[in-house]
Amino acid sequence: MALALCGGAYAVATAVLAGRVLRRAPDPLPAPLPAVTILKPLHGDEPGLEAALASFLTQAYAAPVQLILGLHAEDDPAHAVAVRLRQRFSDRDITVVTDPRLHGANRKISNVINMMPHARHDMLVLSDSDISVGTDYLQAVAASLARPGVGAVSCLYTGRGLATAWSRLAAMDISYRFLPNAVFGIATGLAHPCFGSTIALTRQTLSAIGGFVAFADLLADDYEIGRAVRARGLALAYPPLTASHGCAQASFGALADQELRWARTIRTIDPAGHAGSVVTHALPLGLIGAALLGFSLTACVVLAGLLAARLSLKRRLDHIVGSSAGPSWLLPVRDVLSFGLFAVSLVGSTVDWRGKRLRIGKSGAMSSS
Template identity: 45%
Template sequence: MQPFLILLVAALGWLAILLTACGVGFLLVAALAFRRFFAAARPAPVRGEAVTLLKPLYGAEPRLFDNLATFLAQSHDAPLQLVLGVQRADDPAIAVIADLKAAHPHAQIDLVIDATSHGASGKLSNLINMDRVACHPIVILSDSDIAVAPDYVAQVLAALDAPGVGAVTCLYRGRGDAGFWSLMAAAGVSYQFLPGATFGVAKQLATPCMGSTIALRRETLDAIGGFARFADVLADDYAIGESVRALGLTVAVPPMLVTHACDEASFPALWRHELRWAATVRDLTFWPYVGSIVGLPLPVAVLAALYWPAAGLALALAAIFARWVVVRTIDAAVGTRVASFGIALLHDFAAFAVYIASFFVRSVDWRGATLTMKQDGRIAAVTEH
């Protein structure tokens, strides 16, 4: 048995060294791909199509008013309807909406308060209830924690106009709104998720559809079965994208960024959020998710150092340099520092722990509900807490 253990340790050590070397190369290539992808950004003309913006809400996030206000500050020459939905009459978001209406008296802001459930996903139930008041032929759905630039609608509509495009989604960067742990989350979004996702899109290795933005025409939404079709799906955004592609259409990803406002105020909140996301991706694309470990070369280099200290240390320094290149590239594109470099490195180790734990998870927490993940990508509500 002892020779077998020696061979096993040696194999794992060399695997860690190989993965670290590949990871360093990947981070550097991803940073370059990110720079080239967003270099293609172009101004979009002001548009004249009527648009409905759907924003399902749950509670009052730290900068909810500011985030929602960005959707009313659009360069747009046609009717713009903002539909906001909650499922409880005592939801704290209602007070924020009242302030928003007072600050924008001429904007069309419709509030839907409806507790009707249509499936295990509270978000989709909310959307189904909201959709009945949507009155324009173009629908743009985005999560409550998204903030956008004034040319957002114009850019999205320009991408939606391209031949063969059935929907538009957007890449996003993080912004910490609730202290240290939210900055950790923002570092993960900006310095880990964003370069990898951009690389996948740029190299046509990934076909994302994300809750940061899903824009589509009413006839396309009807053709995929409306929101009701996804009422029991955990990754509803991904499923909507797959349904659009099943029609023979594409999901466009224009070279623009929106902002994801991170509000994790504690480590448990950060852990639950990232574990839910990781387990969801694991079930959607298992083998690519297994391979995503190359995006975390620093913690793997530390493991390699346990087998070969000199090589592990050298690779760890290379991994730190590669992450620094990514951080500098992203911050330059965003125009501000998302998080400190130390937080970025710390998040690498937290993300590695999440990666390992995600292979053992069959239920996730989603805004107070525990959801059991089924084999077909669907979910079942277990309990409220």
């Protein structure tokens, strides 16, 4: 119950800090705006893929923008989406690259390496295929990257269920577990994360950290890129906006595979921090504590307070980002599920990624399981 109360206090503190990260004044735009190449590695025709990609082509950005869509094979279903998008936006600079070469165990980074010879601009923005953004996205990213001392820009994101109840539960995990944790870490300076939603940097910085080839065998490529930038004495910046991560899980198995991959990756990167994050699971801890205390009156009052803290945090985040990942009544179910998967993530070193079973080494390097 003591751990649960700490988790409740954490939820309240995060609700207060959220505005500091997500509602701060935007950075001034650089003059002139830099030309941008957006790198989108693709694999499979995910639900909502075309709409997500199209959001990067409707930017309010008064400088050249190149979009590169990369695939490993022409028979990949995403190739038809890429061709259709290029026809639909025939007035935009869209390059489709199909190249089967692999440069390491990380197929996404191999895809990006194959795309790089076609990139024409100095400012590079790497973004996962399931990310959607608003029309002011590129302006905000370019403004943050132009700040003195900044080496890379990354963006916080919310979840958006696309199909089933499982996809909605997956979206709620992103919006009400991942996002609060990221907000708290950034606001307090305890964490300097880098996310696959956005990694924006210049060619000069990319070259200084060894290029994308330096991350070709690492599972947590986004985190490692951020760490390499910080190792050069440069800062990571986070513009005051949120992107949207499309969730398309059709079953519990798909949801569990993805969330265990994320959790075990974090455990590999920061085992002490991952274990310590148990305190953020306030409601499940409170339920266990209340059960051990025989659901006494005091225990039930504490449990009600914990539920109120979690619901208040959800409402605060929904208000700031302007959307909801799921209903309030489903939050306790999502919290219990998150705690169960957290417990499972404390053991094991294999992950499922794009249908392949991989083993994560202590260095974060991947190998076939």
